[in-house]
Amino acid sequence: IGAYKVEAIAATNEGICAGNVGGSFVVLIHTKVTPLGGASKVDVTIKSTDAGVGSQLAMFLKILLG
Numbered sequence: 872i873g874a875y876k877v878e879a880i881a882a883t884n885e886g887i888c889a890g891n892v893g894g895s896f897v898v899l900i901h902t903k904v905t906p907l908g909g910a911s912k913v914d915v916t917i918k919s920t921d922a923g924v925g926s927q928l929a930m931f932l933k934i935l936l937g
Contacts, residue, residue, distance in 0.1 A: 874900055896924045 874890030884904040892898050897920045905912040915932055919925030
């Protein structure tokens with residue numbers, strides 16, 4: 872999707888990326904990692920200039936991180 876790091880916040884385990892999908896849709900991806908003992912929980916929020924693109928990207932990432 873051509874996403875690039877915008878900001879990494881080490882104190883809160885958060886990261887923000889931005890990119891383009893298809894060259895015309897802007898996508899913002901916000902992630903937060905929460906340690907849970909020996910595992911981790913990853914929360915991802917996606918915002919896009921097109922709701923369908925954001926929804927499809929969310930589904931893709933869910934499968935990828937599944």
